[in-house]
Amino acid sequence: MKISICTVAPETFEGFLQGKVLQRAVRNGALSLELIDIRTFAGGSFRHLDDNTFGGGTGQxxxxxxxxxxxxAAKGGxxxxxxxxxxxxxxxxxxxxARNLAELSHLVLVCGHYEGFDERIYHHVDGMISIGDFVLTGGELASQVVTDAVVRLLPGVLKDEATQDESFETGLLEYPQYTQPADYHGDKVPEVLLSGNHAAIEAWRKEQARLVTEKFRPDLLESDRKE
Incomplete structure (x- = not known):
């Protein structure tokens, strides 16, 4: 898969590009990632990317x-x-x-900045993505969120079973998980997880996933019922 990210701030990706999962995906050929600096396509000696809003208003x-x-340029024909x-x-x-996007051969993400996009930019995209009901300085962080979620689903990047039981994959949050020590000042790991009974462990995990979802994200259960 190829992911192209159009941005006015390519320097903000420096740390992100060093991520182990991302580098593994590139190394094993599952991913090709490029940054397209929008500024290189701006005209004039000052390479202006933004301008005042027609009709008046704050911001650029x-x-x-x-x-x-x-x-x-990102599409490359x-x-x-x-x-x-x-x-x-x-x-x-x-x-x-994320799963749907991971099926694509080439994804181009366009990061907004300043006060937002000139409306006509939307005439040149196939879709729009929001990562939530809040405002960021630019779309760079959002593009990193999308890229991370998509890349880890690509074949060969993670073990297949590593993503199967994760939160949201089954419409539920993930079940509780524990590691050493088995007893931390009286706060003990559930006995069933130490039993070696795989059928009992699987049943416990399914029930706990439902209970955790019911407690923390009941909206997911409502959505599942509607579908």
């Missing part, structure tokens, strides 16, 4: 011309490239969406 708006040029803008008006990102 990201110009359409350099962003669309960056998108086209690939007819299968799927372009998604990171924006508050987008569909809220979920594990299900």
């Amino acid at each position: 708006v990201l110009r359409v011309d350099p962003v669309v040029k960056a998108i086209e 690939d007819p299968d490239a799927y372009v998604a803008a990171l924006t508050p008006r987008g569909q809220v990102f979920s594990q299900k969406m």
